[in-house]
Amino acid sequence: MKKIIVACGGGIATSQTVAVKLENLLKERGLGNKASIEAININSIPTYIKSSDIYVSITQEPEGKYEIPVFSGIPFLTGIGAEEELEKIIKVINS
């Protein structure tokens, strides 16, 4: 079970939208029980990052800032490039 966090300003709207969409996509591929997704407040990243495996960011993050793999959540909001990003996330989930 991999833990995925998504962060935005309040952990309520944007991050939860990405979390819901990502969860549905993973369910469609039968990976629903291989990952848990949580939307959090961006100010709480330091608290959550240590216990998480994947960070899906909706902002541009500098490379190597975090110890865990970081992916972009923007494609899931816009619908453009969502497949590619999903494939990358699935690779980490299955690793």
Added chain:
Amino acid sequence: MGYIEGFFQGLIDMGAPVFLTIILTVLGLVFRMKFSRAFSAGLTLGVALVGINIVVDFMITNVGEASRSFVELTGIQLGALDMGWPPALGLAWTWEFAFLMFPIQILVNILMLSFRWTSCVNVDMWNVGNKVCTAFLVAYVSGYAWLGLLFATLQSVLELKNADYTRYRLQKLTGIPGVSMPHPMFLSGIWFYPFVKIMDKIFPSTFNFDAQKLRDKIGIFGETHVMGFLIGCLIGAFGGYDIRSILTLGVQAGAALMLFPLVAKLFTTALTPVSESATSFMKKRFSNRAFTIGLDWPIMAGRSEHWLIMILTIPIILVYALILPGNLVLPFGGLMNICMVVPLFYLTMGNLPKMAIGTIIGIPMQLYVASYFAPHFTALANATGGVEVPDGQMLAWFGMDISELRYIIAEFSLFTPIGIVLFIITIALTIYYFKGIRKEDLKIKKELGIEE
């Protein structure tokens, strides 16, 4: 006609949690969702509403009681407890015509895309609640629901125009192409823009410093539970509590602020499927042309400037609240002043001194507007029956999006002299702002080397 009205009244009379469950289920079916999914989404909305009520109730019981004791002890009349945006927008959904804002926002967007008045496809359904809020406030102040819906419709139009006119600014700030932000708070540019222009004249734009390091040091105060704990302790101390009760209140206040997002995110869970259907519907219709995807503001939230200024101005908000004559609001849930700081970030391109000065100038206005609308938020909470607000206590929302504009249109809807004057000034400022911001945007476009 009477039959239909009776039917709707019957639905509304069942109370917001039941009513909204039914409405969202039907809306889902209209968008051709499977019944099971539509019902699940609808029920999630009802559950979210019940959840919000429980947490608001919890907040009134603990923090509210301490604040009343604080008022008694100090004589400072801060009878309106600020709940912040998650419960305030949640509460707005309980207004009886709230659900109409869904079709209105989607229809406005489709019409404007058809006439090529905008290139923004707004997929941000969370902020439908922000239009509901405008509509309900105007309706409660003026007594006319249609007037509220009219101003909310106008807000939708302006939001899309603003998204168009700032898209390259957004691209420059985030590095993300093809997106825009039809969020209402950026309409604060209408009144903030002239002030920013004046500040540009006074301070050179090179006068700035690195936000990241300082933010890393004080970031912990931006964590919801930590902030809630500190404010809770403060209110308890001023309320004359003993040390044990102070700390208990601190933890309870932390719990209230931590639980708000947990229940508020259920609104997102409920609305996302409908949002997806509406989005694919719009995209299919306009697939033959270039458009931007309209998103909520947090795509800029990675920048440290916002959080640094928000955290640093929290003590200033509290001091203002204590000393401003006529202020009724005890800031609590809305202390992270997103709707003031983020528009200033956007207008100044992240210039910290200008953001700080703008925020310090703007807070008193926000407190007075929050005091002005407090009776209406309280009335809504009482009317929908979910929350029992005790006598002598009011609910407020400090740091509301476009506080200044909502106050102006509310006063204008009453045709008060001040309302009429401010409304006319607002029209002039809107023209000035849109012209100016668009020109800046085209300049940024050139800078980025974008050609079409």
